[in-house]
Amino acid sequence: AQRVTQPEKLLSVFKGAPVELKCNYSYSGSPELFWYVQYSRQRLQLLLRHISRESIKGFTADLNKGETSFHLKKPFAQEEDSAMYYCALNSGGSNYKLTFGKGTLLTVNP
Amino acid sequence: GAVVSQHPSWVICKSGTSVKIECRSLDFQATTMFWYRQFPKQSLMLMATSNEGSKATYEQGVEKDKFLINHASLTLSTLTVTSAHPEDSSFYICSAVGAAYSNQPQHFGDGTRLSIL
Numbered sequence: 001a002q003r004v005t006q007p008e009k010l011l012s013v014f015k016g017a018p019v020e021l022k023c024n025y026s027y028s029g030s031p032e033l034f035w036y037v038q039y040s041r042q043r044l045q046l047l048l049r050h051i052s053r054e055s056i057k058g059f060t061a062d063l064n065k066g067e068t069s070f071h072l073k074k075p076f077a078q079e080e081d082s083a084m085y086y087c088a089l090n091s092g093g094s095n096y097k098l099t100f101g102k103g104t105l106l107t108v109n110p
Numbered sequence: 111g112a113v114v115s116q117h118p119s120w121v122i123c124k125s126g127t128s129v130k131i132e133c134r135s136l137d138f139q140a141t142t143m144f145w146y147r148q149f150p151k152q153s154l155m156l157m158a159t160s161n162e163g164s165k166a167t168y169e170q171g172v173e174k175d176k177f178l179i180n181h182a183s184l185t186l187s188t189l190t191v192t193s194a195h196p197e198d199s200s201f202y203i204c205s206a207v208g209a210a211y212s213n214q215p216q217h218f219g220d221g222t223r224l225s226i227l
Contacts, residue, residue, distance in 0.1 A: 034215055043114075044154075044203070044218040086153065088215075095142055095159070096207045096215045102153040 002027045002091040006101035013077050014109050021072040021104045023061075023087030032090035033070040034098070035061055039083045047085070048072070057081070077108045113137055114206050116219030124227055125196060131189045131222045133204030139184035140206035144216060145177075148201040160187045194226045 003026040013019050025031055035047040048056055050063040050070060061072045070087060087101040113136040123129055133143055142161050146154040158179050160166040166179035176198075178190040187206075191198050201223050205216035 043220045044205075046215060049215065090215065092159075097144070097156070097159060098216060099156075100154045105151075 002089055002099045004087050004089050004099050004101035006085075006087055006104050008104045009102065010105050010107070012107045012109060015079055016076050019074050019077040019081070019106065019108075021085050021087075021106065023070045023072065023101060025068050025070065025087075025089050027068075027089055027091065029091075031063070031065075031068075031070075033061075033063055034088045034090070035059070035070075035072050036086040036088055036100075037083050038086070038103075044086070077106075079108045079110055082106055082108045112208065112217040114140075114204065114217045114219040116204055116222055118222060119220060120223045120225075122225045122227065123194065126193055128190055128192045129194055129224060131191075131202055131204075131224075133187045133189070133206070133219055135185045135206045135208060135217075138206075138208035140187070140208050141184070142207045143181055143187040144205045144207075145179060145187075145189050146203040146205070148203060148221070150201075154203060157189075191224065194224070196226045199224055199226045 005024045033050045036044045037047045038044045048061050059074045063070050084103050084105050086103045088098040115134045117132045145157045148154050156169050157172045158166045158168045160179050160181040162181050162184050168174050181187040201221050203221040205218045
C-alpha cells in the first residue's frame with residue numbers, strides 16, 4: 001500500500017536560513033508527488049508537483065526515486081513561509097486520489 | 111479558475127441531528143470530488159471518493175450509512191452526517207478534480223467545522 005511519511009511534525013528556522021521539509025514515500029507504481037501548503041485560516045493549495053520541475057515562491061523539490069524522497073527546499077526562508085506543509089502522493093492515476101503525509105508545521109522566526 | 115466552495119463553513123448542532131455539507135465547484139465541472147476529515151493538528155484523512163452519477167467509494171473504516179454522500183451533478187456533492195454524535199465533531203474538507211483540469215490535482219474547499227453538542 002502507498003504511504004507518505006513526513007518525519008518532522010514541527011520545524012522552526014530563522015528568517016534567511018535554509019529550510020528543508022522532508023518527505024519519503026512508499027509506492028509500488030510510478031509515483032506522482034506534490035507539495036501542498038496551508039496558511040493560517042486558509043484552504044489547502046498546491047505548491048509544487050514533481051513533474052513540473054518548477055520553483056514556486058522560492059521552493060523546489062526533487063524526486064529521488066533511489067531514496068524514495070521528495071524533500072521540499074528553500075535556500076532563504078521568509079516569515080510569510082510559516083504554514084503547514086503536506087506532501088502528497090497520487091495513487092489514483094487520472095482520478096488524482098491523493099495520499100497525504102501527516103504534515104509539517106513550519107515556523108519562520110524573525 | 112478552479113474555485114471550490116464549501117457551505118456551511120461552521121455548524122453547531124445537537125447530538126442526534128443530521129447535518130448536510132455542500133461542496134460546489136464554481137467555475138468548472140467536477141468529475142470527481144473527495145471528502146476528507148481533519149482532526150486538530152493532524153493530516154487529512156480521506157473518507158470517500160465521489161463520482162457524478164454513481165455511488166461513492168468509501169475508505170476502509172468509514173461508515174457508509176453514517177456519512178451519506180451524494181454527487182448528483184457535475185458541480186455539487188453533499189456529505190450528510192446522519193444522527194451526529196460528539197465524536198463526529200471535526201473539520202470536513204472537500205476537494206474536486208475537473209475534466210477541464212484533467213492534468214491538475216485536487217482543488218480544495220475552505221472546509222466545514224462541525225461541532226456536535
